[in-house]
Amino acid sequence: MGRLVTWRQRAGARWARVPFLGSLYGRVFIIFWLTLLVVLAAVMWAQRGDPRSLHAIPSPEKARIQAQIEKLMAVAQGRDIPLSVLVARQNQHHGHRRTPYKLYWVPDSAPLDSLPRELRHFMSRTSDTAEPLQRLYHRYMLAGPFPIVTSREAGRFYHARRWQPRLPFVLKILEKPEHLLGVTMLVSTPLLLWLAYTLTRPARRFQAASQRVAHGELVTDSDLERGPREFRDAGRGFNQMVTALNQMVTGQQQLVSDISHELRSPLTRLQMARALAVRELGDSEALARIEQEASQLESLISELLTLSRLQSQGHLERERISADALWQTVIEDAQFEAGQQGKQVTSNGIPDAMLTVNVRLARSALDNVLRNAIHYADQQIRITMERDEGQLCLSIDDDGPGVPDSMLKDIFRPFYRVSAARDRQSGGSGLGLAITAQAIQQHGGQVNAANRPQGGLAVCLYWPCS
Template identity: 50%
Template sequence: MKLPMLNRLSSRIFAIFWLTLMLVVLVLLLLPHLDPRAQHTIPKPELERYQAAAERISNRLSHGQGRLEDKLLPLADPKRHKGMQLYFTSLDGELLTPHERTKALRNFITSADSPDNPRQKLYGRWMVAGPFLISDQRQSALMYIGRFTHRPPPFFLRILDQPFHLLLLTMLVSTPLLLWLAWALSRPARKLQQAAQRVASGQFTQDPTLETSGPQEFRQAGASFNQMVSSVNQMISGQQRLLSDISHELRSPLTRLRMATALAQRKQGNSQELDRIDTEAERLEAMIAKLLELSRMQIHGQEAREQSDAVSLWQDMLDDAEFEASQHQKSLTCGPLLPWPLTGNAELLISALENVVRNAIYYGKDRVDVQFSANDHSLTITVDDNGSGVPDEELKDIFRPFYRVSTARDRHSGGTGLGLAITENAIRQHNGSITASPSPLGGLRVTLTLPLAPQGQPLATSVSA
């Protein structure tokens, strides 16, 4: 992924983070204004009702006789006002009537003492409002109104009062959001990773969904990835087509050479020199045929991939190989073959194992052993023979194209040195591995490992250049 894309993606993540943080701060700033336990203005309908009550009390006091404190005592009786309690203080805040909830009232009086700006505040479920000015035309006092609210405190207040519950609520609210954000950002990254793993396993396939889903940065990275895969396909195809064209072109002079050799033998009779020319020409023709096979395999190896199983791939080939071994007075034993799931080019997979088995039959003295074993992820195939074997220092080189073993195993075989190279190429294209080691039977052991395919795995469509 290009650096500018990473910078834009990081900027977007930080923008989302700061936006979320600003929303949290805004909520925290608004909560005090929504908290009825904080002192705030009285709603207009209630304010008008309280002011009207203060005017009625002032009119009643004006018609009474005696001191203001004595006239206020009956009004402060809690039994007189259902669900309400009236409190009276002097203009200096001195309590004029006995009452309950002195602590809450004194707390409210210290912060609300102006009748021009009545306020209210909640203490538990007890709402105190005031002050309101009352007068008997000789003296004035302040009236506060307390009433019991039957509604429980708002849910968010109960949460704010309990830090553990607040933390739990914050986690419950933020976790799904953060998980969704992480999933939304990681989903296109996972798709890009899966596409890269397919390329690493030898499947040079484009994925159009990389360019249609996810943030813009990932879509651009997906488009670049598909362009890279297309370029690699073109480069590999061009290289292999060049090899194929050269092999085809070599066949024409080779055919003329063999025709000239045949004419010379007809005119002059057989000679050691002409026989040697004909033998080398025949070997060169076989080598060119193998090169063409290798070229076709590399060009079309990613095409025609399908899901199959080990039995349908190799059972018939192993039966034929067992018959061929018996014709050469050799025995071929094969372990249990189960329908393990495999995904790939069936022709290449069959050819890969067939090359190894026939190689073992050719070089083994009289015994060839083929065994299969599998775990949850891979299938391992071992092919043993009791031939002359391969020197330890040359075991890693026998899969190189045109490599000829220095021992009698390959010195007089007339082989091209491409059989095991073709097998190695086919196994590598299927994300497998192939190794050679000394066999317990005394000859060569070749071990092939292939990944097992999950059942029902969808196959990507190959895009050829």
């Protein structure tokens, strides 16, 4: 198999060097002409063995016919009987005995109107031949001419014998136009399949590559730069686009990471200055407020670094893992945290499903939603997991205050806060649900939120699975 793949790659490289064959339109043109050539060659080859066309007489058959004529000539000369009379008697005698052959004597001066139509046609086709030929007419094989010159007259013998073998199957097919059309389709099918494969294989590569980009995998694919010239150029442009997108995303993420790191230095100095002030002056309401704001800023920077790190590694570090191994520990941690606050997290169980994900990113996505639900729920948080047409649906429902309907789509934006239910005093940075939304989008999934009729918020995460 490895040698076959190598041979195909080398053959494709050689084709690519030829300007005409390296292009898509050149290959289509060549394949159509090759199909026509193969069909014509097959028809011409089949007609070469057609007994209904003029062809040479096999040597044994020719010798046998000549022996019959010589025997007849000897009888005519020995008994002094005209050839026409002797041939008529012999044909009548052989016809009575049902012999499979018949002789025709045609003198040079004799009229041709009385001869059978098939014989007249055969004579017109063989009038200029130096050697006897034969051809099939219906059920008789006509052979001749065999020229004879005697003291009385000159003329030609023609031999007709009953054709016993059946017409070859290939020739029967070519007798009717619809049969010829069927043969043409049969012969051209392999070449057309090859053409379809040649056209669709690069298209399938582009389809797979575009799906990977849609799922957040900004990785170039060298296979896109193979095949016909048009697809190679398009593949090269696609890889350049992916490289540019990757650089843009990486640069943006690096900028966020650098800013976050730079903010930590003055923040650390601020915390140290606050500690020194407490030691020298004692604790006060103003210093406590500084500590609170510094802690919140520290949390915000940490989440920014987490978001930047997960985004930059989300499309590079993926593995195939079961849903149970992926999220069971996250659910158990949420149940423990909710229990410490007097709340309860329940689950209907994790279905048997396999996912290809960045493990840290997928766990962080569910953990952020669960923490948000635990924070705002009154008593109950319910996790429901179901498989539906190639995706795994995770629904996290709480019995908290919910979110205004006009803000349901905005809660997944970075730093967005719902004033009716959330402010800075709650300690949230507004990045948790944004991390969840971007994580799911990188994996080709969806996330949405809706208010429950009985109160509370329901967040649904849709993950592609198998």
